[in-house]
Amino acid sequence: MLDVAPTVPELPFITVEGIDGCGKTTQAALMVDALKRAGYAVLALREPGGVALSEKIRALLLDPAYTEMSDTCELLLYEAARAQLVHERIAPALAAGTVVVCDRFFDSTTCYQAFGGGLDRAVVGRANELAVGACRPRLTLVFDIDPVDAAARAASRDGSPDRMEAKGLAYQERVAAGFRALAAEEPDRVKLIDAARPVEAVFADVCTCLRGAGFALAEA
Ligand SMILES: Nc1ncnc2c1ncn2[C@@H]1O[C@H](COP(=O)(O)OP(=O)(O)OP(=O)(O)O)[C@@H](O)[C@H]1O
Numbered sequence: 365m366l367d368v369a370p371t372v373p374e375l376p377f378i379t380v381e382g383i384d385g386c387g388k389t390t391q392a393a394l395m396v397d398a399l400k401r402a403g404y405a406v407l408a409l410r411e412p413g414g415v416a417l418s419e420k421i422r423a424l425l426l427d428p429a430y431t432e433m434s435d436t437c438e439l440l441l442y443e444a445a446r447a448q449l450v451h452e453r454i455a456p457a458l459a460a461g462t463v464v465v466c467d468r469f470f471d472s473t474t475c476y477q478a479f480g481g482g483l484d485r486a487v488v489g490r491a492n493e494l495a496v497g498a499c500r501p502r503l504t505l506v507f508d509i510d511p512v513d514a515a516a517r518a519a520s521r522d523g524s525p526d527r528m529e530a531k532g533l534a535y536q537e538r539v540a541a542g543f544r545a546l547a548a549e550e551p552d553r554v555k556l557i558d559a560a561r562p563v564e565a566v567f568a569d570v571c572t573c574l575r576g577a578g579f580a581l582a583e584a
């Protein structure tokens with residue numbers, strides 16, 4: 365930890381995104397460690413969840429028993445969980461100058477529910493806006509990997525698929541294409557990182573993106 369706190373960029377809100385098993389949680393943990401070592405106050409969160417109400421909603425969303433869940437119900441549950449997380453944790457932390465690192469955020473809803481699930485993108489965009497208000501990430505890192513490779517990683521880690529993972533390969537392909545489209549649409553905010561490489565090589569790119577966004581990380 366440094367004696368003098370490093371400069372905090374305006375709205376220090378970072379999100380990590382990408383399909384299931386691409387390495388989000390692995391890279392988010394490394395990022396949080398690096399930011400803390402550089403002297404930043406950091407709040408690490410995950411979506412859906414992060415606070416009591418939203419964790420309850422997460423359990424509903426991921427429960428494979430709810431095969432009848434409609435696309436609109438799914439969208440609104442994600443947004444409800446997000447709105448509560450923003451209200452309880454993200455907005456107060458950002459107001460206090462704390463760096464917030466969130467494992468998934470509203471780009472996941474755009475890519476899963478619109479690109480993947482086929483809901484109207486403008487509708488999903490409005491639902492996202494309602495849930496997050498002014499709490500929009502300034503930097504979003506998308507870990508890009510072939511869905512077949514990502515599924516192999518996820519399978520080596522855990523057991524039976526949750527309700528979202530069970531949607532199949534074609535769905536994951538549409539979601540991955542959605543993330544690439546977002547990176548092309550918003551290149552200043554959304555950075556595409558080749559995640560089909562060793563953890564350290566991926567993390568080197570993460571650090572480059574953080575420095576580019578104004579975070580004072582030590583050179584590797
Ligand atoms: N660059 C990498 N190379 C090889 N294996 C990796 C790499 N990054 C992560 N893994 C491994 O792949 C698995 C999935 O990684 P991780 O849990 O970080 O992905 P995730 O994107 O958070 O997945 P989910 O969407 O399911 O939460 C883990 O077992 C992790 O150790």
Ligand SMILES: [Mg+2]
Pocket residue numbers: 388389390467
């Ligand atoms: Mg994860």
